[in-house]
Amino acid sequence: MKTQSNRGKKLRRATPRVRQPARARTAAIDIDANRRLLNRYRFVAHEGMLILAGWLPKAETFELKCEMGRALWESAQHVNALFLRLREIQSPAFQKPSDPALVTLLAELLHAPDEFSLALALYRVVTPSLIRALESHETATFPNSDQPSVHVIKHALLDLRAQLERIEPLLVQAEQAGKITAAARAWEKYARRLLAAAGGISGLEERAPAPASAPACRVTFQAPREAGRDERFTNRAADFSAMPPEEAYQEHTVEEFERYSTEMLAAETVALVMFLVKGMPWEFQYDTARHIYDEVRHCLMGYEWMRGHAMDPFQSPQYLHVFKWRSQFPPVMQYCMLTMGNEVHAFPYRHRRVEAHQKSGDRLSEQFVRYDIADETQHVRFGNRWLPELIKLVGEKRPLKQYTADVIKVWEEEYRTGKLTLNVE
Ligand SMILES: [Fe+2]
Ligand SMILES: [Fe+2]
Numbered sequence: 001m002k003t004q005s006n007r008g009k010k011l012r013r014a015t016p017r018v019r020q021p022a023r024a025r026t027a028a029i030d031i032d033a034n035r036r037l038l039n040r041y042r043f044v045a046h047e048g049m050l051i052l053a054g055w056l057p058k059a060e061t062f063e064l065k066c067e068m069g070r071a072l073w074e075s076a077q078h079v080n081a082l083f084l085r086l087r088e089i090q091s092p093a094f095q096k097p098s099d100p101a102l103v104t105l106l107a108e109l110l111h112a113p114d115e116f117s118l119a120l121a122l123y124r125v126v127t128p129s130l131i132r133a134l135e136s137h138e139t140a141t142f143p144n145s146d147q148p149s150v151h152v153i154k155h156a157l158l159d160l161r162a163q164l165e166r167i168e169p170l171l172v173q174a175e176q177a178g179k180i181t182a183a184a185r186a187w188e189k190y191a192r193r194l195l196a197a198a199g200g201i202s203g204l205e206e207r208a209p210a211p212a213s214a215p216a217c218r219v220t221f222q223a224p225r226e227a228g229r230d231e232r233f234t235n236r237a238a239d240f241s242a243m244p245p246e247e248a249y250q251e252h253t254v255e256e257f258e259r260y261s262t263e264m265l266a267a268e269t270v271a272l273v274m275f276l277v278k279g280m281p282w283e284f285q286y287d288t289a290r291h292i293y294d295e296v297r298h299c300l301m302g303y304e305w306m307r308g309h310a311m312d313p314f315q316s317p318q319y320l321h322v323f324k325w326r327s328q329f330p331p332v333m334q335y336c337m338l339t340m341g342n343e344v345h346a347f348p349y350r351h352r353r354v355e356a357h358q359k360s361g362d363r364l365s366e367q368f369v370r371y372d373i374a375d376e377t378q379h380v381r382f383g384n385r386w387l388p389e390l391i392k393l394v395g396e397k398r399p400l401k402q403y404t405a406d407v408i409k410v411w412e413e414e415y416r417t418g419k420l421t422l423n424v425e
Contacts, residue, residue, distance in 0.1 A: 028140040035089050036097075037137060037202060038149060041156075042082040043097050044130055044201055047106035048122065049075035049289060054221060054275040056292070057268035057323065059115040060228035062314075064170050067163070069267055069296035074159045076289030081152040083282060088148070094282065101198035101210060108194055113217040115228075116174050117184040121191035123167045129195055131160050133202035183217035190215050223276055227268045227323040238317030240418045246352065249360055254309070256353060257365070260372070261302025261313045265322050266342070267295035269334055276331040279393055280386070287382045294375040301368050308364070325420040332390045333407050339383025340404050341411035343376050350376070 029037065052072040059065040087093035097103060109126070112118035134153045141149060174180055190211060195201070197210035229236060243259075244251035274288045303313045326334045350373050357366035388400050396403055414421050 029137065029142075029146070031089065031146075034141060034146060034149060035086070037133070038082055038086055038152075039090070039095055040097050040099070040102060040201060040203060041130065041134065042079055042086060042094070043102065044106065044126065045075045045078040045082065045156075046094075047109075048126070049079065049285070050275060051106075051110050051118070051122075053271040053292070054110060054223060055112075055115065055118055056271040057227050058224040060230040061115060061170070061174070062230055062232070064115060064119060064167075065228075065264065066296050066300060067167050067170065069271075069293050071163050071167075072271075073289045073293035074163065076286050078152075078156045078159070079282070080286055081155065085148055085152055099198060099203055101194070101207070102201075102203065104210070105191070105194040105198050108214065108218075109191065110221045111214075111218050112187050113183045113219045114181070116171070116180050117187035117217070119167065119171060119174075120180070120184055120188040123164060123171065125188060125191040125195055126201070127160055127164060129201040131157060131164075133200060133204075134160070136202065183215075186215040186217050190218075223272060224268075225324060225327045227265065227318075227320050229318055229320065232314040233318050235315060235317045236320050238319060240319065246356065249356060253357075253362070253365060254311070257302050257305040257309075257368075258311075258313075258316050259302070260298055260368075261306055261316050262319055263295050263298040263302065265319060266338060267292050267299065268323050269326050269338055270295065272327055273331045273335045277335075277390065277393070280389065284386050284389070287386065291379055291382055294379065298372055298375070301372070305365070305368060321420055322415075325414070329410075330394070332387075332394050332396070333410075335383070335390065336387055336404060336407040337411045337415070339379055339387070341408055341415065343379045343383065346376060347373070 049072050052068045052075070056065060056068050056072065059068055083093050105126075109118065109121055112121060134157050138150055138153045138157070143150065171180075193208065193211045196205075196208035199205045199207045243255045246252050270288055270292045274285060274292065277284075302316075306313045306316070326337060329337070350369055353369050354366055354373070357363075357369060387404070391398075391400060391403055398406065413419070
């Protein structure tokens with residue numbers, strides 16, 4: 001009996017029933033659905049990034065403008081991570097989603113009536129829905145087979161939740177200050193209806209009928225030619241004044257960091273370039289996103305320094321005519337002026353400043369400038385990498401060397417001498 005029973009057990013062991021692990025059995029997302037979903041998230045992050053680029057110069061509220069620059073760069077990180085994953089499961093990696101309702105939602109967001117309308121639509125409608133889609137994807141996909149997607153999703157979620165935590169207080173503040181207009185509310189509602197028509201960012205929610213028309217508050221977006229500043233900035237159109245000589249260490253350093261606080265102008269120009277230039281490879285947009293965010297950080301570095309020295313950065317001259325002047329030129333020329341003009345030429349001065357700060361034992365200033373040099377080195381590298389492709393893209397006939405020399409001549413004559421010519425548009 002004993003032997004038979006053992007034999008029976010052995011037999012049962014020899015023909016095991018194939019049992020699937022619980023998660024694999026219930027995974028709701030198969031590989032085709034996965035590809036479709038990742039493609040939707042990539043599209044939302046990518047279009048969102050471009051919308052922020054268009055709006056960054058236009059936005060007036062300083063804190064919101066800075067958050068836009070950061071969110072733009074974080075979106076670029078998400079697009080890049082999704083691109084690296086998508087190219088493993090679809091070709092080409094970048095594909096326009098086949099859902100016209102989602103495409104319409106992202107196309108419409110750009111035409112918000114003002115910056116708070118845009119922020120309400122992005123941060124109270126679209127981003128929360130993207131977060132819900134990612135959260136559900138994270139647990140609904142095959143945990144082992146699709147781990148590379150889970151990795152991307154987990155990291156994007158960290159950023160997106162933190163964005164809402166930073167931006168929501170700005171929206172509440174705007175509400176309390178009466179800056180959220182009826183038009184902004186109408187716009188938020190419109191975005192919500194467009195999202196519902198797309199079945200949410202995932203497209204998996206029950207769909208509502210699309211709104212028959214846009215609300216009357218819709219404003220067809222125009223690329224900004226002027227940089228926005230809120231009412232706290234009172235000194236907008238000052239001309240560049242001569243800086244105290246470098247030998248006057250204290251006075252010069254104050255001016256040096258006050259100038260950093262105005263580097264938003266560079267972020268605004270690069271954002272405009274990103275928004276206007278179509279048809280470049282993804283890596284160009286990726287580098288440009290970093291360039292934009294670096295300049296926002298340089299500006300904030302100036303703010304931090306000034307506040308640490310009991311100065312009010314909102315009193316600094318804003319030199320807004322610099323953006324206006326640059327924006328009258330074609331975007332490739334603006335990019336060339338910035339990278340091959342302003343940025344290339346700043347290095348000898350910056351290195352002298354590092355030395356001066358070291359000599360005077362001013363560690364904070366020294367560190368700030370050294371980080372700035374590290375970023376600016378990349379910006380020049382971006383310029384060298386992309387200008388040859390940019391001039392090809394726009395059909396420029398002059399060789400790169402000649403083109404750059406001609407652009408720098410304009411920059412020398414008009415910017416460096418402070419004579420900024422504003423052509424009548
Ligand atoms: Fe900078
Ligand atoms: Fe720069």
